[in-house]
Amino acid sequence: MKISNNPPQHLSNYEVLQHFLDLKEDNDYLQKAVADNAARQVVRAHAQYPGAKNKFGDPVEVPHVDDLGEEDLAHEDDAARRGVSKELVWVQDEVIKYLCADYNVTARQTADGVAKLADQLQEYGFTKAELLQACNLAPQSQVGLYLIVEEAETRLPQPFNETMNQIVDEVIAPTLLAEPPEELWPYLSSTVHTEIAQNIIDDTAEYDEEAYDNEEEYVHEAEWGPGREGGVDDEEDTAME
Template identity: 30%
Template sequence: MEVVNQRSALLSNFEVLTLLRELESDHLARTRTALRIKKEEESVGSPTKNHAPIEEVLENLRTIEVEAIQYLAADYQPTASQTEAGIQQLTRGLSPYNLNKAEKLQIVNLAPTEAVELYVIVEELEDRFGARIDDILSTVRESLTQPAPAASRPSPVVSMTDRTRKTEEKGYAANDIAWDYEENELVFDDTGEGAGIEGDLDVEDD
């Protein structure tokens, strides 16, 4: 097998998102134009002309493109805080640190702002950079238009014991509820005529 077009560069998530959005916009524009022309021809009653065929896009490919855009544009992704100029600034700022291409790409994609995030990206981080770790993180922060979105924290779980304690403190414990007798309450008398008698359901012998 022969490689015709050798890959000469790596694309960041921001660049992929920009490209997908351009393709999406172009596809929607061509589709709207084709539908508008067809509708105009049908309204005047003229026969439909053979226009240049619209490039057919496979449904599975469109699904992948849409889902990729949704994932890369999510609020928790650093792409929301990145710009083309910021990425260029970041790559230039990382040049003195002797990082390989894969490490630079991951730093651009993940935009780590904490040391713990950088540890999972760069191999032997502390041995290679030592006190310069904070400088790398500062370079990343300066390239972002706003702080990178933090993961949403789950709401604290309140145990049943805490809820019961709070309820008792407010004086609304279930045991404190008193049931008052109502004067007009109906009382069913099960004595006298029609009262049930033991054995009244027995079958009498003829």
């Protein structure tokens, strides 16, 4: 076993999206292979026992499966033994849904565009963290870029306002597509910003309510005084007397 001392490599959102799209393609194949393998087992059982019936006494319905060669059947058997993780499929779908949402620019990015953006931003002295954030967010306004670049007033060439507008209009904007490519259309989702804010408010209110309930319970258990049950030490002192 080899131990790598290299620092971790950070991935852009575009690279993460491409990875999960490849993962989805693999999982889709596995799901189909598992279903086809199960159907093929039913066909084989029906061929061996043509008069078989289910627990209700009805004839077993024979599913249709495509004929495959020996090599394809071997791949299907391997996929059936490998199986599919439902948890992984859920995570995969949620990540793709998030990265393809309309409030992200990831679906409108390309590999060449992200690489070109990272190269050009280095000329302005961006740090690695700022480069990654700029590639992920691709801000479309000076305000959005200002939130990424630390101490922009002193680090960017003066006048920094014009420099930031130049970065937004001439560096970032040309790397984005006008609309997502057709192959990503099935994964696009739209979320209203007010809905996101309301979800955050509801989650915060629920958390505060739980914290308040726990605090009341703690205070109730911590109450001591006259007329209340004494502690273990009090009982021991009374017994000794």
